[in-house]
Amino acid sequence: MVQLVCSDKVYEKLSRELSRNQIEINPNSDWALVEKGYEFPGDKLCIVFDGIDYMDVIRLLVSGIRENELKTDTLAGISENKYAVMEPKDVRYLEAGSDGIVACTKTNRYHIRETLQYYENVWAAKGFIRINKSQLVNLLHVKEIIPWFNSRYMLRMDNGAELEVSKMFSKKLRHTLNL
Template structure:
């Protein structure tokens, strides 16, 4: 349960995202999400954020709320008409394609149900990072980072697949990995 102090536009976005994780919005909550520029209430725990970074606040809350949930620690994928339970550490990357969301391991690829946004939110604490509009990568399986033209990078994975980091996500990669 959280209280929101923010603009109407950000409020609607936060409300929609919080509802996905069954996090209630209540005015009397001890935890307050405060958009920068709004007054912080005294005697309450406040998380101040920039309006543009509202999804980071969601990730922070979700990682705390769901830290011990089994769902966060596994995913179920379908391959060759068989389901498999896969641990995040075994996933090299996730990709949105025309035939749905795919999870790639060293040995196989699996069709999965949830969205990239869902896994980006709950697996950020496990080292997963968005590298472009259709891919999340497990940084633990990156073998090489190759500087590319126009401030971009190519990531060579453990299975030698090369994934391109778009210019929009390159800065976040540099900051995350301190390169």
């Protein structure tokens, strides 16, 4: 249970995501999520967040509450009618396309079942970060970060792939890597 103290727009987004993760919103909770600029409930433990980064709050809650549930030390994917089991460290990046989610390794591409949002939530602690609306990248496999046009970046991976960081996700990349 958690109390929300935020704008109507953020409340709508947070309540949808909290509901999706079976976390109840209750004003009588012992702690609250408070958007920057809003007044803290004095009698509760508060987590303050920037409205634009509301998904970080969801990741924090889900990883803390469901730590035992979200054990994902391996990943199963299918390629050429064969399944392979891989560790997150072997995945260079995850990509959403018209035919589903693909995990790209050094040598192959594997179709996987979960959503990018799922892996963004679960694998954030393993060094994965969203770089645009359809890709998550494993920062351990980034060879070069090249400044690009319009406050964007190009990431050159150790397998030779080049991935573009959109303007919207550039701020988070800069913040994560202290650029």
